Amino acid sequence: MFPDSINTLIAALGQLPGIGPRSAERIALHLVQASPDGVRALADAMVQARERTRFCDRCGALTDQSPCAICSDPRRDGTLLCVVERAVDLLRIEKTRAYRGRFHVLGGKISPLDGVEPKDLRIAALEQRLQAEPIQEIVLALGTDVEGDATSHYLAKRLARPGLKISRIAYGLPVGSGLEYADELTVSRALEGRREMHE
Amino acid sequence: MFPDSINTLIAALGQLPGIGPRSAERIALHLVQASPDGVRALADAMVQARERTRFCDRCGALTDQSPCAICSDPRRDGTLLCVVERAVDLLRIEKTRAYRGRFHVLGGKISPLDGVEPKDLRIAALEQRLQAEPIQEIVLALGTDVEGDATSHYLAKRLARPGLKISRIAYGLPVGSGLEYADELTVSRALEGRREMHE
Known part of the structure; x- marks a missing residue:
């Protein structure tokens, strides 16, 4: 027709x-x-x-320069690092203007059914950053579905170091969903209400 | 950001x-x-x-050739001419597969508030087609809002000729709305239930 x-x-x-x-x-x-x-x-x-558009070599964010604007901004709090699944999730957090630290994009979550193992994620790069940067707290901002949950616990255990606080955003994120569909207030509250994780 | x-x-x-x-x-x-x-x-x-994409010189349909596929299809019933407001409306009717005549796109509807007068529509071209083609019935398939209604009545009066039947699709078209948002069944029923108009 x-x-x-x-x-x-x-x-x-x-x-x-x-x-x-x-x-x-x-x-x-x-x-x-x-x-x-x-x-x-x-x-x-x-x-x-x-x-x-490319990915930032350091944090994995979507950017047109590397390191990206966030990684190269000296006003950012370098002691705080927020870990997200995908580059898009980072933007959701930036929108809240409630976070002034830096980011690390994992590139996914551990999902044996989809064949995604820890080595497929940017976890080694994250460990290198823990050595090279003055990071004091890691905020895990992964989805609250089964894989996101498992990945958070895996990271809390693997990244545990003396003097490093590992927290997870919690408040208001709907269970079984990812960051992509959450509104800004929900993400903002989830950041405020983050709780420290123990192995 | x-x-x-x-x-x-x-x-x-x-x-x-x-x-x-x-x-x-x-x-x-x-x-x-x-x-x-x-x-x-x-x-x-x-x-x-x-x-x-361009408009068919004859009927005004969206096409990549002129005359368009419908105007140049000899299997189409040349005695039946369906008048629609816009090229998009024609496609809604084609989708029903309930109509085998030809089309004429007016290019809008009479709307004094928007400065659209009869001379701004392809009505003169429609009158030329009435002389050149073996048209026996005109089916007015305009929207059922105030302007569509006024345009239908204007056309019924202006196009009236001995031996020419002028009908209007009616059944099922929601009042105050245009063809664009109607589903195929509604448009199909509206075609079947068309009623002859009198000046």
């Missing part, structure tokens, strides 16, 4: 997160009737963002 | 219909972590679709 070029566009849009078939069609029909300059600007913005 | 290139992308995505700030962010973060080839393919699909 649609010209081929529109069908191709609908299929490509349908791959995006949260975009169902109906939304894809609606956006496609909007685009083919929008100003050509506007469409080209959007297309360019996509390609540019993808090409310029 | 985001690198500039991601902020630019989020702003551009937020201009799309049905995409709020949260969705725009989610899609942007997906894209900057997706395969570069996939992102480029999506960007190309947008630009290609926009460049290739």
